[in-house]
Amino acid sequence: MTQSALFDRVSALLKAQVGPDVFASWFGRLKLHSMSKSVVRLSVPTTFLKSWINNRYLDQITTLFQQEDAEILKVEIVVRSAMRGTRAPIEAELTVGDAATSAPAATAARRNAAQGLGQSIGQQATAALPAAAKLPVATPLFGSPLDPRYSFASFVEGSSNRxxxxxxxxxxxxxxxxxxxxxxxxxxxxxxGKTHLLQAIAIAAIQSPRASRVVYLTAEYFMWRFATAIRDNDALSLKETLRNIDLLVIDDMQFLQGKSIQHEFCHLLNMLLDSAKQVVVAADRAPWELESLDPRVRSRLQGGVAIEMDGPDYEMRLEILKRRLDVAREEDPSLDIPADILSHVARSITASGRELEGAFNQLLFRMSFEPQLSIERVDELLGHLVNAGEPRRVRIEDIQRVVAKHYNVSRQELVSNRRTRVIVKPRQIAMYLAKTLTPRSFPEIGRRFGGRDHTTVLHAVRKIEDLISGDTKLSHEIELLKRLINE
Ligand SMILES: Nc1ncnc2c1ncn2[C@@H]1O[C@H](COP(=O)(O)OP(=O)(O)OP(=O)(O)O)[C@@H](O)[C@H]1O
Incomplete structure (x- = not known):
């Protein structure tokens, strides 16, 4: 087999093991760099990807190469120099056609009004910020205003967003x-926390000594801005402004609608990506799930790195509340919320950061005239927020992580071909939990467990069900695992 045929074969096996989504996120830009008799070097475009693959997938990739060629001892990941686009930047001519109707514009306007955003286009984003934010007015920006509270400093880190x-x-x-x-x-x-994180990127980039030219927009704002520019015959100058930026941050991508607006966005995206300008996008679903998007936009968005964030666990929720209180106390040092109430709220409000924020605001407001709130009273006041929102989605990765940790094996071993007893049982338990805690099908679970056949998953699920019915110790263990997974 030639070197490149070997690389293609291993890539195909890896794709089957990790599934097409994970493969597209992390290995879409993996290339064969060089190969000696015993060492394979693969290249990726960034140090981030290198350390990500090294930490999580290197053993798996090495095993796959060794299965194909027993003489291979080692696989190394190296970083190739930054990839520049090969296509010339696209000189987009505006097609007025079915320009965004008044609907998205109206939605954007409504949304901006709801957020208290009265900023006119062309105004510098910094103008909308309170003086406390101290963002340097380095370059003209346009887009949605930034909220200085949404900084990296106030963003709480945890396993779900690390x-x-x-x-x-x-x-x-x-x-x-x-x-x-x-x-x-x-x-x-x-x-x-997507908006918070995106705004933190924009704020930090503006504040950086390099003072990059940053544009932060919601997709709705983008639609509204383009529709207005088309109406006012001003689209060329708008495009000229956007062409000269370093960083485009765009939020709520799922709301981008309208054929010609998507066409414009596609031009902008191509132009920025091909001239190696950074683009950051957030949405409520993965790029490949954005079904209403033009396939060209979707495919361009899939060409980078997609990262999913999960809900905050108890420690993170408590820390979010504490930081909120610190910020509030900077303005009014007399404010306080007792520690037992904070931890009670962090324990009860599990839906999302937004419910937590609502709970915090309500508490602060109530305590200004009911300073001695009891826990019972807190429950009464915040009852509607407890378990509000959608139930948290359990991910197969979380199940694998929790089960692997509990049984002291690695996640890679869990999805590997190894058939020793110490691994087979945790693997079967993890498959059982994947079937009972997620809506995934047997074939999908099989794919996520190293490309196994659906009958293997079916067998594992039946086996664990049988064992649980006669083994109380195992059934308690599984209940504990479920609690850990849902935390
Ligand atoms: N890790 C975190 N640290 C601090 N605050 C957080 C964190 N995660 C969420 N929050 C807070 O929760 C609230 C909601 O977060 P945000 O608006 O960023 O969510 P979102 O994912 O953009 O939601 P949507 O999809 O509805 O736009 C904000 O007040 C945000 O500051």
Whole structure:
């Protein structure tokens, strides 16, 4: 087999094991760099991808190469120099056609009004910020105003957002011209901190000594702005402004609608990506799930790195509340919420950061005239927020992580071909939990467990069901695992 045929074969096996989504996120830009008799070098475009693959997938990739060629001893990941686009920047001519109707514009206007955003286009974003934010007025920006409270300093890190936060900070610190993973696509269900993180990137990039030219927009604002520019015959100057930016941050991508607006967005995206300008996008679903998007936009968005954020666990929720209180106390030192009430709220309000924020605001307001709130009274006041929102989605990765940790094996072993007893039982338990805690099908679970056949999953689920019915110790163990997974 030639070297490149071997690489293609291993790539195909890896794709089957990790599933097409994970493969597209992390291995879409993996290339064969060089190969000696015993060492394979693979290259990726960024140090972030290198350390990500090294930490999580290197053993799996090494095993696959060794299965194909027993002489291979080692696989190394190296970073190739930053990839610049090969296509010339697209000189987009505006097609008025079915320009965004008044509907998105009206929605954008409503949304902006709801957020108290009265800023006119062309005004510098900093003008909308309170003086306390101290953002340097370095370059003209346009777009939605930034909220200075949404900074990296106030963003609480935890296992559910660690990767997204690391990627966000890397981009914000990289500054103009130093493009990283492009585009960075952050997704999560509602209220889990996407807007906060995106604004933190924009704020930090503006504040950086390199003073990159940053535009932060919601998709609705983009639609409204383009529709207005088309109506006012001003589209060329708008495009000229956007062409000269270093960082485009765009929120709520799922709302981008309208054929010609998507066409414009596609031009902008191509132009920025091809000239190695950083783009950061957030949405409530993964890029491949954005069904209403033009396939060209979707495919371009899938070409970078997609990272999912999950809901905050108890420690994170408590920390979010504490930081909120610190900020409130900076303005009014007499404010306070007792520690037992804070931890009670963090324990009860599990839906999302947004419910937590609502709970915090209500508490602060109530305590100004009911300073001695009891826990019972807190429950009464916040009852509607307890378990509000959608139930948290359990991910197969979380199940694998919790089960692997509990049985002291690695996640890679769990999805590997190894058939020793110490691994087979945790693997079967993890498959059983994946079937009972997620809506995934048997074939999908099989794919996520190293490309196994659906009958293997079916067998595992039946086996664990049988064991549970006669083994109370195991059934308690499984209940404990379920609690840990849902935490
Ligand atoms: N990790 C976190 N640290 C601090 N605050 C957080 C964190 N996660 C969420 N929040 C807070 O929760 C609230 C909701 O977050 P945000 O608006 O960023 O969510 P979102 O994912 O953009 O939601 P949507 O999908 O509805 O736009 C905000 O007040 C935000 O500051």
């Amino acid at each position: 990767v997204a936060l690391a990627a966000a900070k890397t981009i914000a610190e990289a500054g103009a011209g130093a493009v990283r993973f492009n585009p960075l696509f952050i997704h999560s269900s509602v209220g889990l």
